Amino acid sequence: MASEPLAKTKDSQASIILGRYELGKILGHGTFAKVYHARNVNTGESVAIKVLDKERILKSGLVAHIKREIAILRRVRHPYIVQLFEVMATKTKIYFVMEYVRGGELFGKVAKGRLKEDTARRYFQQLISAVGFCHARGVFHRDLKPENLLLDDKGDLKVSDFGLSAVSEQMRQDGLFHTFCGTPAYVAPEVLSRKGYDGAKVDVWSCGVILFVLMAGYLPFHDQNVMAMYRKIYKGEFRCPRWFSSDLTKLLSRLLDTNPQTRITIPEIMENRWFKKGFRHVRFYVENDEVHSLDEPPQVPHDDASDSGCESDSSVASCPEITFSEKRKLGLPRPASLNAFDIISFSQGFDLSGLFEERGEETRFLSSEPVSNIISKLEEIAKVVKFTVRKRDCRVSLEGTREGEKGPLTIAVEIFELTPTLVLVDIKKKAGDRGEYEEFCNKELKPGLQQLKFGTAALANITSESEYDSERE
């Protein structure tokens, strides 16, 4: 993309917007938005900033819908999705600050010639992983096309503008050409016919067109005459080249089915024979708002308690003076020791995050059992419900597989030493649905941990949710 000079202020300094971003060259622009390269002046980090006209959004009358999508999108973290860092506004503009992806557009590769089947399949698998992940959270793209498919410096796919297309789409309702901004080549027939449509089905169609282009090097529905192209899309008229395998041809006929009711769904795609070849679910976790890949397979819950040691983590508080000598011999982790102020700081009354967002539910109990027994018990519970277990010293993370709008249920358990013979077990919901968490706690966690509790201590269920966040969901 041709670069343009830096945006300047009157004093010809590089423009600093929103207090901390130095605006750079323009990366692209459409009728309603411009995308700039920018640099965070505090951290030096490169970002992309999409700038939209606020007035147009207000006029669209779909503010609530757009707000909801963006609120969810801000929480979406996935290796194959361009991350939305911040959304900010001034009187007339809305700024979306996004991850800057260096590898260029995927279709830059296709321009040099069609891709090998395995390469095309890998990109398609990554695309479906990203799209499925967002669909599970109620966010649809609705505008998947070449310029939204980027590559990072490792050559992995990054889908951009997820959820933001709703913004531009709602603003383009004053005419056909605005609606499609040029070519309708990737747009599903039900969108062209201006009927109500299902965002998930529309995305699947676009994925089908993208797969065809990756494999063939050209569009399935193409004509110099736009109306003729429309007709082909309506009828679903396309031909697969002879080098397409029969499995691929079958998959494409299901992806490019003109009837949204019978069109293949994301879960069905993931079960498709052509798709499944060499497919591995991307494994990752989010910590401190960053996506971390899990290259190694997760630790499988096991019954051997003595094997529950794990890699060290310098972020755990310093170890207590009183050593658990037996555990030392076994090479087991020792819990961080709590002083009186640490204990006090557990109070919900100190946690002012409730002013800004929904707080995770929390449960804690006391135990005189060895740490290894507690960890083993957690692994046992995880095994029953097929949760993934990640361990780090005296911290255990239990991760569910069921995808909801707030992601899979993720529970963090941390064990602290209170006295040489007594530990405090702190259980927090990190992600996932509140109802699912409560059900898991009541049916699995509390009964399973009951025998580990010290004396008459009851499990303390501490739940809280700020009004603004229940409004926001």
Next chain:
Amino acid sequence: MGCAFVKQVKHAPGYEESTLLAYETAFTIKEVESLYELFEKISHLIFNDGFIHREEFQFVLFKDSNKRNFFADRIFDLFDIKGNGVIEFGEFVRSLSIFHPYTSQDEKITFAFRIYDLKNAGFIEREELKEMVLALLNESDLFLTDDVVETIVDQTFKQADLNCDEKIDPMEWKEFAKKNPSLLKNMTLPYLMDITMAEFPNFVMNFEVVDEELDWH
């Protein structure tokens, strides 16, 4: 002479200019204005008078205006700088500024000390510390025998009370907090790094801030 009509914005009593508050705190003008939106919402939850009352503060934190919490009460009392039983907008911003990631460690340490100094005597006594531990255990439905609680308090005093005078003074607290940074984990709210983002779903659509001048190509 022509008459200029100026749009009057009705502010709550106790409102202070965002420019002044931005100058005195870690927030930008935009962030102060965003905090005003949040303040307005909280202060109209129950009493609708432009001040945050204790019940409204409790409601926001616990979804229950009747649920009293020992430590939330302490925080409320410290936010209520004038001591008149309500939190005004200026007090809200100045107090929240302590929790800003850019605020110095020393300011956070001082504020935390004031939370724990229940009698406002300038030091933390053993009995105060024990009272707070018991309050937390009670809040969490955790039961420990008195001798276990005493042991925990003793161990803490052994580490923090450097001159062994049975009191933790501000200097001792500062030393102790620096050795135990986990004690200040509640003193930083990452949300305050960009309050405009944190509260986006509620009020990104009605900011009233002038655009920076940009040469839009």
